[in-house]
Amino acid sequence: MHEDVERCVRAVQSKDARFDGWFFTGVVTTGIYCRPSCPVVPPKPENMRFYPSAAAAQQAGFRACKRCRPDASPGSPQWNERADVVARAMRLIADGVVDREGVPGLASHLGYSTRQIERQLQAELGAGPLALARAQRAQTARLLIETSALPMGDVAFAAGFASIRAFNDTVREVFALSPTQLRDRVARGHPAVTAAEESVATLSLRLPFRAPLCPDNLFGHLAATGVPGVEEWRDGAYRRTLRLPNGHGIVTLRPLPEHVACTLSLTDVRDLTIAISRCRRMLDLDADPVAVDDLLRTDPVLAPLVDKAPGRRVPRTVDxxxxxxxxxxxxxxxxxxxxxxxxxxxxxxxxxxxxxxxxxxxxxxxxxxxxxxxxxxxxxxxxxxxxxxxxxxxxxxxxxxxxxxxxxxxxxxxxxxxxxxxxxxxxxxxxxxxxxxxxxxxxxxxxxxxxxxxxxxxxxxxxxxxxxxxxxxxxxxxxxxxxxxxxxxxxxxxx
Structure with missing residues (x-):
C-alpha cells in the first residue's frame, strides 16, 4: 500500500487508524516517522515519505515519533492473511526465529537460501531480516524499559541485543532518547524484580487492535473450551500457561474498549517478544475487521449478522x-x-x-x-x-x-x-x-x-x-x- 501515495496522503490527513501498521510515514522536515493516525498536525504532502515497515523507515534515517509511538501500532494484517514466503518469514521473525537461529535458521525453516529470503524481504518491505529483527528488538527494549524496573543490562540481554553498546545505540537511534531518558518519561513506582520473587518478571502492557473488536465469541470460545489447569476465566479475564523457548509463563488477557490489557508473568524475560506475538496471534489482533466485514456484508444473509456484532475475530492458539x-x-x-x-x-x-x-x-x-x-x-x-x-x-x-x-x-x-x-x-x-x-x-x-x-x-x-x-x-x-x-x-x- 505504501506505493499508493495519494491513498496514503488521504489516510494521514484524515488520521485514519484503520491504516496503522499498513504503512509508516516519514517526515523529511523533522526526521520523524509516524503511524497514519498520529495526532499531530499532518505535514505537507511533499514532505511525506511512505514505508512498508518500521524497519524500512528506521533504515532511511527516521526516528520513531514520541506521540504516536509507531513501533507499537498493530501489526500488518498481511502477515496473517497471506501464505507466501514473505508472510511466512514475517510470522517467523515475530516469533523470534532470527534472534534464536539467525538468518540461516529463518531460511532453513522456509526452505530457501538466505540470499533469496533477504532479496524478497528487501523488495517488499524495504528491509532485510536482520533490520526487521532489530526493529523488533527495539520495541521489546522499549516495553521492558517502560514497564519494568529491570536494570538496563538485563533489559538489553532480554531484548536480544548482543552488547550494551548495541542496545544503547539502537535505542538512541530509533527513539532519539537514551534508555534512561525513556524510563524517566513514564510514571515511576514499578516494583523491582528480585530473586526472592522466584525470578518471575511480571509485566503489564496494552495490546492494540484495529476497531471494531467483538470480544464475545473471541474470549467466549477460549473460556468455554479451556482445558482445566492450563486455561481459566477469572475475574473477567482469560488466563493460560505458556511454554516458551527459554522458560514458561502465565498470561492474563482482559478485553477493554480500546485495547486488550495483558499481564505476563515470565520465568525468563527474553521470552517477552515471543509471548506477546503468540498472544496477539491467539486473539487475532492484527486482523483488518473493516475489510473482513465489508466483504461479508455483501451477502444479504450474513449482512444482518455482521451489523449486529461487527469485528468478530477468529479465536486461535498460542501452540x-x-x-x-x-x-x-x-x-x-x-x-x-x-x-x-x-x-x-x-x-x-x-x-x-x-x-x-x-x-x-x-x-x-x-x-x-x-x-x-x-x-x-x-x-x-x-x-x-x-x-x-x-x-x-x-x-x-x-x-x-x-x-x-x-x-x-x-x-x-x-x-x-x-x-x-x-x-x-x-x-x-x-x-x-x-x-x-x-x-x-x-x-x-x-x-x-x-x-x-x-x-x-x-x-x-x-x-x-x-x-x-x-x-x-x-x-x-x-x-x-x-x-x-x-x-x-x-x-x-x-x-
Missing part, C-alpha cells in the same frame, strides 16, 4: 501442536467431553507450574511427552487412540510442521495422510492453529445448523459452493454463523 491434539480429542464429542479428555492428559503428562494468582497448574504436554504415553490409558475408542498417537508421533518427529512459518497447503496434505484425520479436523486446525483466514468447515454441526436456519444450503458440498463469495474470509464467516446459536462459545462468561 499449534497443542491445538492439533485437542482437535483430535474433540472429534465427534461435546465441548465438555473434549475438555475432560484434555484435562486427563494434562494431569498425567503436563509439567506442573506454580500460579500464585489463580488456579493454573500445568503446561500442556508437548508432542515428545505425548508420544511416549501408553495408548491403553486413553479413555476413548481404539480408532481415536490410533489417530492421536499417529499425530503426536508425526509432530514429535518433525514430519508435520504446524508452526507460524509453515506452508498451509503442505500441512493440510500431511494431516490428510494420517488415519482418522478428516476434513473437519484438518480445517479446524487450519483455521485456529495455522491461522488460515479462509479455512472453512462446512461439515461442522454448528455451521450446518446455522446454515439451515438462515436458509443457506445445508449439505457440505452445496454450502462450500455457496461460500465462494465469502473468500478469502470464510474463517470469519464461520464465526458469524456459530454466533447464531445459543452456545457458551458465543458469549463472555460471567465475571
Amino acid at each position: 499449534a501442536a497443542e491445538f492439533a491434539v485437542r482437535a483430535v480429542l474433540g472429534q465427534q464429542v461435546s465441548t465438555a467431553a473434549a475438555r475432560t479428555h484434555a484435562a486427563r492428559l494434562v494431569t498425567a503428562h503436563g509439567r506442573p507450574i506454580n500460579d500464585p494468582d489463580g488456579g493454573l497448574t500445568h503446561l500442556f504436554p508437548d508432542s515428545v511427552a505425548l508420544a511416549e504415553l501408553d495408548p491403553a490409558a486413553l479413555a476413548f475408542p481404539q480408532t481415536r487412540r490410533t489417530t492421536l498417537m499417529t499425530l503426536v508421533e508425526a509432530l514429535a518427529a518433525g514430519e508435520i510442521d504446524l508452526g507460524v512459518g509453515s506452508d498451509w497447503t503442505e500441512a493440510r496434505t500431511r494431516l490428510a495422510a494420517l488415519p482418522g484425520v478428516g476434513p473437519w479436523t484438518i480445517e479446524t486446525i487450519a483455521m485456529r492453529a495455522l491461522g488460515d483466514p479462509d479455512a472453512f468447515i462446512p461439515g461442522d454441526l454448528g455451521v450446518r445448523v446455522a446454515a439451515r436456519e438462515l436458509g443457506l444450503p445445508a449439505t457440505p458440498a452445496a454450502l462450500t459452493k455457496r461460500s465462494a463469495a465469502w473468500r478469502p474470509w470464510r474463517a470469519y464467516a464461520v464465526q458469524y454463523l456459530w454466533a447464531t446459536g445459543d452456545h457458551a462459545i458465543n458469549r463472555l462468561p460471567a465475571a
